[in-house]
Amino acid sequence: MSGDPAVHDGPHRALLDWLQANKVEYEVHEHPTTFTARETARAEHVNPTAFAKAIGVVTDDGRRALMVLDAEDHLDILKARRMLAASHVRLMTEIELAEACPGCDVGATPAVGALFGMPMYVDLAIRDVPVLTFHAGSHRYSVHVDRPGWERAHGVTYSALAEQRTLEPAWMRS
Numbered sequence: 001m002s003g004d005p006a007v008h009d010g011p012h013r014a015l016l017d018w019l020q021a022n023k024v025e026y027e028v029h030e031h032p033t034t035f036t037a038r039e040t041a042r043a044e045h046v047n048p049t050a051f052a053k054a055i056g057v058v059t060d061d062g063r064r065a066l067m068v069l070d071a072e073d074h075l076d077i078l079k080a081r082r083m084l085a086a087s088h089v090r091l092m093t094e095i096e097l098a099e100a101c102p103g104c105d106v107g108a109t110p111a112v113g114a115l116f117g118m119p120m121y122v123d124l125a126i127r128d129v130p131v132l133t134f135h136a137g138s139h140r141y142s143v144h145v146d147r148p149g150w151e152r153a154h155g156v157t158y159s160a161l162a163e164q165r166t167l168e169p170a171w172m173r174s
């Protein structure tokens with residue numbers, strides 16, 4: 001099963017090939033097995049706002065896309081729906097994600113939609129990060145990439161995708 005972390009003993013080979021072919025500077029890092037973007041950011045000793053997590057979504061008409069947010073944020077489904085001009089958007093199931101992103105551990109999809117033939121939309125919060133870290137297709141490997149090089153190579157589309165969260169209690173908001 002592709003969700004088993006023992007299945008993938010190294011980074012996703014096609015990811016490394018894509019980074020090299022597109023002349024994106026990168027470093028591969030091995031870390032203890034982690035299952036969330038926040039845990040991985042902590043294991044990599046990077047600020048969670050500089051760790052990109054790729055979230056697979058599917059529209060009511062069957063289109064698939066990757067939404068990329070930093071490790072601290074949550075996807076706002078309504079914003080994703082607007083971005084994709086769809087009447088309904090939902091998160092991919094683990095089975096759908098495994099099928100859409102072959103060779104990756106479920107939940108460790110690299111932030112490179114081109115590898116999987118999917119459009120990719122990136123939250124605005126990521127656009128000023130100089131070095132971006134994300135899963136390398138494995139729960140044990142991450143890549144640190146030159147964000148401007150990654151952006152140029154992929155043709156990134158930025159949009160506001162994260163939920164607006166506030167630290168104020170509900171009773172203080174008008």
